[in-house]
Amino acid sequence: MRDFLTRLPKAELHLHIEGTLEPELMFELAERNRVRLPYADVEAVRRAYDFDDLQSFLDLYYQGMGVLQRREDFHELAMAYFRRAHAEGVVHVDLHFDPQAHLARGLPLAVPVEGLYRAMRDAERELGLSTGLILAFLRDRPAEEAMDVLEAASPYWELIDAVGLDSAEMGHPPSKFEAVFRRAKELGLPRVAHAGEEGPPAYIREALDLLEVCRIDHGVRAIEDPELMRRLAAERIPLTVCPLSNLRLRVVRELGELPLPRLLEAGLVLTLNSDDPAYFGGGVLDNYLACQQAFGWDEATFLGLARNALEAAFMPEPRRRELLARLDEMT
Ligand SMILES: Nc1ncnc2[nH]cnc12
Numbered sequence: 001m002r003d004f005l006t007r008l009p010k011a012e013l014h015l016h017i018e019g020t021l022e023p024e025l026m027f028e029l030a031e032r033n034r035v036r037l038p039y040a041d042v043e044a045v046r047r048a049y050d051f052d053d054l055q056s057f058l059d060l061y062y063q064g065m066g067v068l069q070r071r072e073d074f075h076e077l078a079m080a081y082f083r084r085a086h087a088e089g090v091v092h093v094d095l096h097f098d099p100q101a102h103l104a105r106g107l108p109l110a111v112p113v114e115g116l117y118r119a120m121r122d123a124e125r126e127l128g129l130s131t132g133l134i135l136a137f138l139r140d141r142p143a144e145e146a147m148d149v150l151e152a153a154s155p156y157w158e159l160i161d162a163v164g165l166d167s168a169e170m171g172h173p174p175s176k177f178e179a180v181f182r183r184a185k186e187l188g189l190p191r192v193a194h195a196g197e198e199g200p201p202a203y204i205r206e207a208l209d210l211l212e213v214c215r216i217d218h219g220v221r222a223i224e225d226p227e228l229m230r231r232l233a234a235e236r237i238p239l240t241v242c243p244l245s246n247l248r249l250r251v252v253r254e255l256g257e258l259p260l261p262r263l264l265e266a267g268l269v270l271t272l273n274s275d276d277p278a279y280f281g282g283g284v285l286d287n288y289l290a291c292q293q294a295f296g297w298d299e300a301t302f303l304g305l306a307r308n309a310l311e312a313a314f315m316p317e318p319r320r321r322e323l324l325a326r327l328d329e330m331t
C-alpha cells in the first residue's frame with residue numbers, strides 16, 4: 001500500500017508554506033539572519049511541538065517564521081518543501097502564505113511574494129511540480145487590515161490564484177471578512193476559507209453564503225449538521241481535510257474519531273492534506289498512510305480522494321487533464 005500511495009499522483013490543496021519550516025532550517029536561518037530563538041537546539045524545538053489546541057500551535061508558528069527575513073529565505077523554505085513533496089509523489093501544491101504575519105515584522109510584501117514565486121517557477125522547471133498561490137488573511141486581525149493587504153497586493157494580483165482565511169477561528173467568523181472577499185470576487189480571485197476546524201458548522205455556512213468560497217479548508221465539524229452535509233455534497237464543495245493536523249491540535253483524541261468515513265459515505269468531496277507538515281509530524285503521504293491505518297481504506301478509496309484533489313486544484317486545464325490521465329492509468 002505504501003508503494004501504491006507513493007505512486008498515486010497527489011495534489012496538496014491545504015498547506016501553509018510557513019508551516020513547512022523544519023527546525024534544522026529554522027536554526028540555520030536564525031544564525032544567518034542573527035535572530036534569537038528561545039530554544040537551545042533542534043531537539044528543544046521538537047519537544048515544544050506538543051500542542052493543546054490551535055492557538056498554542058499558532059503562537060509557535062508565528063514565532064518560528066520570524067527567522068524568514070529575505071527573498072532567498074522564502075525561496076529556500078519553499079524549495080526544501082517542494083523537494084520533499086516531490087519525493088513522496090506530490091504533483092501539485094496550492095500553497096497558502098500569510099502576508100500580514102510578515103508585514104507585522106516589518107518586511108515589505110515583495111519579500112515573501114517574490115521569494116515564493118521564484119521557488120514556484122523553479123519547482124515547475126526542476127521538479128515538474130505545478131503550484132498555485134493562495135494569499136491568506138489572518139482572521140484574528142482587523143478586516144480593514146486584510147482589505148489594505150489585498151489592495152497593497154495589486155502588483156501581484158496576476159500571480160495569485162486565490163485568497164484564503166486562516167489563523168485563530170473561534171470568535172472570528174467569516175462574516176467579519178464579507179467586504180474583503182466581495183472585493184476579491186470583484187477582482188476575479190477565487191476564494192477559500194478555513195471553517196469548521198475548531199469553529200461551528202455555522203462558520204462553514206457563512207463561508208459559503210457570505211464569502212462565496214469554492215473550497216472549505218478543514219470543515220470536519222460539518223458532521224454535526226446533517227442539512228449542511230447534504231448541501232456540501234449536492235454542491236460538490238471540496239473539503240481540504242488535514243488528519244494529522246486535527247490529531248496534533250487535539251480536534252480529536254485519535255484519528256479513528258475523525259468523521260471522514262461518514263463524510264465520504266454522505267457523498268462529500270474530501271481531499272487529504274498536511275496543513276503544517278513541519279509541526280504536525282508528516283507530509284501528504286503520511287496523511288494518506290495514517291488514514292489507511294485508521295480507516296482501512298482500499299486503493300479505490302484513495303484513487304477517489306486523489307481524483308477529488310486534482311479536480312479541485314488551482315491549475316490550468318491541460319495540466320489537470322494530464323494528471324487525471326496519469327491517475328486513470330492506475331485505476
Ligand atoms: N491549521 C491552521 N488553522 C488555522 N490557521 C492556520 N495557520 C496555519 N495553520 C493553520
Ligand SMILES: [Zn+2]
Pocket residue numbers: 014015016166194217275
Ligand atoms: Zn490550515
